[in-house]
Amino acid sequence: MAERILMKGNEAIAEAAIQAGCRHYFGYPITPQTEIAAYMAKKMPKIGGVFLQAESEIASINMVYGAAAAGMRVMTSSSSPGISLKGEGLSYIAGSDVPAFVVNVQRGGPGLGGIQPSQSDYFQSTKGGGHGDYRMIVLAPASVQEMASLTVKGFNLADKYSMLSMILADGTIGQMMEPISFEDVAVEHYPKPWALTGTEGKRKHNIVNSLYLNPEVLEQKNFERYEKYKAVEASEVLYETYMMDDAEIGVAAFGIAARVAKNAVAAARAEGIKAGLIRPITLWPFPKQVLKDAAEQVKAFVSVELNMGQMIEDIRLATECRRPVTLCNRAGGMIPSPEQVLQSIHAAVKGGN
């Protein structure tokens, strides 16, 4: 059996990043993700890597931009307010088509908000955050093991498509300890002929850039980028289903909310209610098809979220509003109890709210 070690979610991300070949970390302290920086600060100098505490999130994402352009596996991590500051840099990275890996261990907002777990950056990560038309691959772990395995996946996917990937976690999974294994780490390598390495006088200069003053050229760049995104949507969707085979109530939840929802689904089953769970693992690309298919089968959906109802919009879009979708939520750092989710399932059975 694979060797299992007890780790905190945030540390699992850091260790997995190192195992995935990341040797460059740039960040700025913010709760509840600081363990990632602390881990990197300890480890990187010992393995010939770079840990640098930047003067701000703005600086750190632009350091990431430089390192990514230089062809390195590079990452930064932060929490909600810090990710807002990184928005412009994320847009530049997307607009330059260089790969980078970003972690958002979300906390309640808006504003300074709080430091308790939240999922209120769903819109920010899946719909934009920075300016312009762009996408990030958004991975939502629901366990410490997934914090590690999705980190490795995030680096691989970023390099494969030369784009941004993000772990969208929350304070609970960040702080939680669980036994995990690094047995399955598989590092994929992709050529980076565009990287800034110095020409050595052997080739024409490489230019990493997001400026195209000619609108026709800029439009073309956008079209090409969206072709790439289409390929991601076609082949990289990840989700988990639980008891969906004969489900009549489809509960949808990601991250820590999915763990609560799973307990509620089990409790509903014990009462004889045919409930099931769909857990998107990639929030972008969103598992549209599995939800669309489920809409043929279930009577109603319940979206369980730690926010005021964000993923629910994607569920309605994916299911083309063919079934009622109700929201079961807490916000501001609060987490719904399995009982609250169970009540929402009961309400969905009755067809009310």
Added chain:
Amino acid sequence: MAIVFEKPKALTDAVLHYCPGCPHGIIHRLVAEAIDTLGIEGRAIGVAPVGCAVMAYDYFTCDMIEAAHGRAPATATGIKRCRPDNIVFTYQGDGDLASIGMAETVHAAARNENITVIFVNNAIYGMTGGQMAPTSLPGQVTQTSPYGRDVNHCGWPIRVCELLATLEGPEYVARVAVNNVKNVKSAGKAILKAFQNQVDKKGFSLIEVVSACPTNWGMTPQQALKWVESDMLPYYPLGVYKDRSAAKEAESK
């Protein structure tokens, strides 16, 4: 026939988009000459700013990146920390370096990041059509200070070299100008030294080049050069503000 004057190798054949009489072209040339002299073109990586020099990536033959407004020192840091054997330089305007990017500038200097920063001070936001810059002089008329810069309202222009010289971090900080032949010559020497310092792994070097923006100053190129002499240089005195190695040498003597 002997060739007595030619384009530096480190410049491409692209036609510069700068206004007629704009010193950006001269400063590009000085940077390229330094790269040629040190033979570092093959390992140089340049960081273009947001500002009139945004398209510098088309003008230098080395690898180039176009950074976000003000963030060039951070982007350069990312590159340099990954590729310490490459020669990394930024080329930034005053709005870029001393306003929106002041934090990145100060912290890169404080870390003594081993990069070369070329800072083009033209006392105005050139690219966006002539707004007040952090370096616009008291009384200077710009689009956003139409009655002249009122220091009681919007504060005083920032002297970047003097400010950075208070830090322990940076290796070399100097201000030069390109308003006459003599000054262009010393500017070239300073820029060369700023690159040499990086090659020698000495650390952060910043060369402030007092430049001009005839277009947005509303002057002919000749008038602009005169205004540099009469108005800019008294507020921004030329000279070396910090030279750690020289200071150490002097101490040890």
